[in-house]
């Protein structure tokens with residue numbers, strides 16, 4: 001393969017000699033007599049030039065100045081600087097500024113050819129590695145994008161499924177219409193107030209929408225009974241957290257929400273169900289849902305009673321601070337006053 005070399009020197013004799021030597025060695029050669037003519041030449045020919053031989057001392061733009069421009073605009077073309085024999089410091093300076101090599105005048109034919117060959121090979125190798133790296137990065141980015149897209153699709157599907165489940169239970173019990181969404185609104189405000197992470201807030205959303213999913217198996221005449229429940233009817237109602245967990249446990253994507261579903265009727269004092277957990281043994285997200293759930297239940301009409309007034313609901317919550325509810329969450333809830341928007 002014949003490489004193309006561009007020689008730039010203000011000295012016509014040097015240009016001619018280099019051109020003759022290089023052509024004899026099988027290179028194709030173009031010549032420029034100044035920095036400006038090299039820059040003009042590069043505008044059209046940069047893609048075919050394999051190496052530039054550049055004199056350091058030229059009128060107008062100096063070789064070192066030009067080197068800076070070349071390394072910015074044409075970083076893939078290697079540059080060999082030509083220096084006077086007595087000026088090796090300048091040659092070293094050129095290397096530090098990005099030149100691939102330098103040659104001292106007068107240039108010997110064998111050294112010229114071997115240096116050019118060497119510089120071009122190294123440059124091609126460097127370029128190939130860079131291209132490989134770029135392709136690898138592009139491939140990695142492509143895979144990451146695909147993974148993110150797949151993850152987003154799963155999250156969208158999960159959330160759509162959760163909403164469908166939530167809608168199913170709300171349709172079964174007209175008194176709880178909008179209940180899950182309102183529980184989430186309150187839980188979200190509480191969660192933000194205590195600086196939960198985005199990931200925890202997402203779990204909170206799914207957990208709120210699913211928390212009563214176990215009621216799907218409870219007969220409607222019990223669920224919507226206007227009067228007082230019998231002991232056995234109440235036992236059936238109390239089975240809904242475990243029933244909910246059973247429904248969800250076969251689907252991996254619901255795993256993050258199962259503790260909210262199973263434990264949202266636990267009490268801070270340990271007198272709740274189904275596990276009798278107390279205090280911090282009840283996960284924080286569950287404690288948040290418990291408070292939000294109870295608040296919405298108190299402030300909504302139910303088949304067996306009218307809603308409490310806001311004041312009475314708040315009194316009830318404060319009364320149950322440390323009993324049914326996490327006392328710190330009650331403080332956050334009361335101090336935040338966001339319930340006033342309701």
Ligand SMILES: [Fe+2]
Pocket residue numbers: 211212240264265
């Ligand atoms: Fe419940």
